[in-house]
Amino acid sequence: MSRSIFEYIKQGIVAGGDDYFYKEWDFLSDEELTEFTATAIAGGSGAVVDTVHGGVLSLTAAATTDNSGANLQADASYLTLGLGREVIFWARAALHESTSTNAATESDIFLGLFVKADTDLTGAVVDGVYFRKDDGDTNIDVSIHGASAASGSDNVATMVSGDVYKDFLIHVVMDPTVAAKGTATFYIDGTAVAANVPSGAFPLVSVILSPGAEFNTGDNTGTKALYIDFIRLLATR
Ligand SMILES: [Ca+2]
Numbered sequence: 001m002s003r004s005i006f007e008y009i010k011q012g013i014v015a016g017g018d019d020y021f022y023k024e025w026d027f028l029s030d031e032e033l034t035e036f037t038a039t040a041i042a043g044g045s046g047a048v049v050d051t052v053h054g055g056v057l058s059l060t061a062a063a064t065t066d067n068s069g070a071n072l073q074a075d076a077s078y079l080t081l082g083l084g085r086e087v088i089f090w091a092r093a094a095l096h097e098s099t100s101t102n103a104a105t106e107s108d109i110f111l112g113l114f115v116k117a118d119t120d121l122t123g124a125v126v127d128g129v130y131f132r133k134d135d136g137d138t139n140i141d142v143s144i145h146g147a148s149a150a151s152g153s154d155n156v157a158t159m160v161s162g163d164v165y166k167d168f169l170i171h172v173v174m175d176p177t178v179a180a181k182g183t184a185t186f187y188i189d190g191t192a193v194a195a196n197v198p199s200g201a202f203p204l205v206s207v208i209l210s211p212g213a214e215f216n217t218g219d220n221t222g223t224k225a226l227y228i229d230f231i232r233l234l235a236t237r
């Protein structure tokens with residue numbers, strides 16, 4: 001491969017090519033959700049909102065129901081982290097709430113690549129490479145789970161409430177000769193907030209990953225949601 005797919009991203013070129021594939025969901029219509037499995041958590045839901053410019057996927061908690069929300073994961077198997085492979089996960093998302101103003105603290109958020117689990121990720125550690133925000137603080141953390149190991153960094157950025165969109169991008173470059181080893185650099189709004197080089201901690205090549213997201217409310221006030229404008233995926237063939 002002549003140049004990193006990250007160079008294509010920086011140049012604004014986000015279409016597939018001979019050496020990598022590209023998949024985008026802009027959530028402009030309900031039909032895009034047929035490519036996902038949505039798992040309701042305690043009465044929450046995942047749906048496209050067609051009253052927001054550009055269309056968003058809303059992972060919405062049930063009203064005034066703590067620890068409710070939705071998990072959404074692409075229903076196909078998209079990629080593995082093979083030798084020398086390069087992968088980019090990219091999402092644009094914001095917290096949205098109606099009668100409360102504390103979702104930045106009172107929420108759980110997951111965005112990234114996960115082994116297909118279709119489960120509440122707050123109750124299960126699964127293989128993946130992802131952003132995470134735990135209920136109880138506004139810290140955005142990053143995690144890599146795989147090969148019976150885990151690594152990551154806590155509090156690399158701060159989540160905010162009030163429909164403020166952030167770009168979440170993960171750039172993975174796998175080692176060309178050593179299995180399950182590589183680097184993952186996490187970007188928010190175009191700035192690298194964490195660069196990790198875990199030894200043997202990436203999901204094994206036998207683990208098939210797909211893009212996913214989850215939102216849970218963290219208290220019983222108002223109706224909270226995570227609005228996702230788009231999810232994009234690039235990977236070397
Ligand atoms: Ca935390």
Ligand SMILES: [Ca+2]
Pocket residue numbers: 067135217218219
């Ligand atoms: Ca909670």
Ligand SMILES: [Ca+2]
Pocket residue numbers: 106107135136218219
């Ligand atoms: Ca809470």
Ligand SMILES: [Ca+2]
Pocket residue numbers: 026027028054055056228229230
């Ligand atoms: Ca959109």
